[in-house]
């Protein structure tokens with residue numbers, strides 16, 4: 065087996081989740097403002113909400129996102145874009161509608177239709193856009209990135225996956241009462257994520273400290289999908305003191 069080089073992330077630890085959001089938003093804005101055709105990879109979840117709020121504020125203050133094309137990491141399988149639990153709906157509300165991105169430039173994998181066809185088409189659209197320049201990532205309590213749950217192959221591509229019960233429990237609060245969290249999702253693969261030129265991983269709160277420790281201490285292993293980030297030479301980890309407290313990088 066050929067030995068692959070391992071890298072450490074460039075770590076920035078800040079006092080509070082607000083300071084983390086401000087820093088990550090600044091990095092995204094610098095990227096958007098300095099590229100002719102900025103291609104972003106985007107995440108959903110609770111952690112990036114404050115980042116999107118800051119990007120929306122930057123737009124109100126004059127920043128244009130008209131040249132941006134974006135690709136979200138994942139979507140629940142079986143949910144249409146108008147479903148309140150769907151990531152497409154989240155992105156519409158928190159980002160796409162808040163800025164001047166062109167119609168059709170904010171891509172979210174479709175949770176409807178044939179997942180194998182959708183997965184292939186999604187990868188092809190990313191390639192046509194020239195690949196992802198900056199990928200924003202969160203991390204799950206179990207170390208997942210996108211919806212690549214523990215056990216995922218490091219060279220996996222966009223595909224349909226079964227969600228861990230722990231992920232379904234953690235995300236239940238984002239669903240309207242009485243609605244079940246879907247059991248499956250379509251997600252960019254770890255191999256797809258690792259092709260981004262630059263990855264910005266954001267984590268806040270002590271609950272994430274164990275997942276970060278598993279990701280960056282010890283050899284990469286399929287048991288912790290985020291540990292695959294050690295194979296990427298350009299990962300920036302921005303977190304608050306709570307999330308960072310078990311890190312020694």
Ligand code: F6R
Nearest residue numbers: 107108109110111202203204210
């Ligand atoms: C979201 C995604 C997930 C989340 C992770 C953390 O698109 O792919 O990997 O980043 O579950 O979610 P929060 O931020 O809600 O803790």
